[in-house]
Amino acid sequence: MIKRQFIPFGDVKEKKAIIVDSMHPNGLVLSHWRGAPTPAEVRDDTSAAMVLHALRLNLPGLDLPYVTANHFDIDGFVGVWSLLNPEPALENEELLRLMAHIGDFRELDLNHPLAGEALKLVCWLNTRERDMFYAPFAADESEEKEAKRCVDKFRYFLREFGRVLQDPDWEKPVWEEEVADVLIGYRDMYKPDTKLQRFPDLGLIVIETQKPVHYYALFSRTIGFDIVLTCYEGNRYELEYKYTTWVDFASRPTLPRISLKPLAAQLNSLETSGYTWTADSLTETGPLLRLEGKDLSRMERYDHPTTREIHTSSIPAEEMKQLVVDYFREKYAGIAPKRYWSWEEVKELNKTIGR
Template sequence: MNQLCSSELVADADIAAQLSSLETRVLGGRAIGIVNNHFIDLPSAIGGSGTVLNNGDPSDIRRENLSRLRYTLGTSGELVRGPIEASLCRLAIPARTQADPVAGVEHAVGGIDPDSPFRYLPLGHTAQVPNISLDSIDNAATLLTLSHWPSNHTPQRYKANLSTQSAFRYLREGNPVGEARIVTSDHFDLDGLASIYAFLSPASALRHQDLLIDVARLGDFSRGTSPQALRAAFTLNSMAAQAKRPGVLDADTALLQTYRAVLPKVGHVLEHPGQYAHCYAEGMHHLARSERLLSHPETRLVEYKDVDLAVFHLPAALVSDHLDYQQPYFGLSNIAFHNRTRCGVVAIVHGAALEVRQRYESWVERISGIPRPRRDLSIFTRALQQDEREGCTWHYGGVENIMPAMKCANPGATRYSSAMLLMELRQFLAVAPVAWRGSRSGSASGAG
């Protein structure tokens, strides 16, 4: 097949022609296509789940450089490399939302602190605007990146486990970055919100620095116990969910509207989190209920640190009415689980039902703590499906996604016992190669 280069990737001609509608990056050691903040793992899209590179170069996604790994249950754990199906491929690219006219600098969110020169615009509106990218990828107009995303361009002296921590490290230095007066990001979450707020209202942010970092940690890693931070985190997420977005908006305009609705309220939430019970009560109740269930004397937590796996065995006597197998974490709060273990892979077992989660800590770059390279559970999922009963389908969210889950759509129909599933999972994690490396080799150190 003819070969063409698309941006920094080398691909066969039929694939390269399709990449023009995507933003393409190498993230976590994999070629990724991005559209509407949706990630597409390009090797898997071309070669099928479990695709690996023959020459180790993530920018080379030609079919001749792709193989597929296969794992078989009931063996001693061998992985077999085989060919991909080298047929013409049509990438499943989501349609781009119809873009509204790009908002100019005059539409940027600002004015929270009159002494701050910074304002906010979404990344998609900053292609020609000198900017500082926060908790995000960057673009050609970016003069400074402060992000923990994989393959980021954050200067070493500002790197941290959270983008908010990087923002505070920069602000403490107070060095101007050329003519950049716009901060930008490509999504809404609490780490991004706290980072942006630190630039738009630095005096308030510095007064509440520890609280903002706790909020960012709750948002990204679902870890933390401070009642004040929990209330603030639940409140800010609730405000974002309730933000009014008139009409059908493209992704960037919707993002701008969300930040426009939430950013001016951050300071008051930090000062008076107790005044927002109508926003945080449901989240606090959900967490308290989850804490009670996980504190049940018959709940067992077993950690297999050699494979970075924590297994929560929920009491068999716990009626399924208390759980929802179709929801993340069986309908319980992920904070309750994550506060109990630092392992990067979390398995939850209740009878025959199993959910496996790979945590956000294994997706981003971490500067301190245990490095948590991620394995591709799609290989294991295919092995489970090979001999599974009809009507029972195993799904995996994809190694490229921030917190993917592996679970059975109908757990009551599986032919496998939970003991057998866990034994095979441990064996697979021990032999599977690294498929996603958020942290550069040797970048994470110290206590988790």
């Protein structure tokens, strides 16, 4: 069996490699990034799942001696670790697939028999990453700087993860605080005073709940949906596209992203609180529409709703919900869901329907 080695992303120019959760022409790409030239026979929702599928198929190109990625996150790390440790990876395939899904899409389903173990491992990675290195998107706005700085993360976790995978409880003091936070939020999401309204034709779900919770808890109620309007007590709102619409999502068709900026302008025409509605670019990993969102860094936007202030709007909840539903119903009129939208198609569509 070939012995593979992790290399920094910058080295892939000279060394042909397996490229995980990233893109580069010099090697075999196993990535769910939109437009990535991943072989069709291993397409899946996460990059790690593609890697595991490729290992099972012994996909041509896996004989390359080097593995790389241009950023560190749970999905990419699981994919890289699996290529360097193929036998234990395939022995733990379902658990690793679940880790990648929770890490990337933040959809936790505690009914899955391995969800508890996956959550411990994901929270161990999250906590160690934040405490020993830096939080996601904190390296810099520059992808090049992240590609260089993430190497230390990979080296540490590639060395330590196998030990923790064998028994996550060895590291309980590391993960227990975040796991507890997730479970408390998960319980809140299933309380009677948390209300859901689903609009499957729009890919939209509206969640009314008392207070912000950890994303793994919040998005536990959003499986199968791509747009989330969260309405908290006191007329506090956030609207966001999930990461499911940034990647080439394989398991189901999706609608294309529509710019949220015209909706922000419409809300500003009604808002009397003194705050301003802002919307991120549709190419952001998880675009947010919120009051005073322009001051958030990428790191803050990526972080959990519990970590950012959510301002009170003058717009009543029922009116807010109706405005959002009407906006998407108008914009998506005549557009059918499909798999594998290209960014060119998405941008052209937004020009056609008007920003």
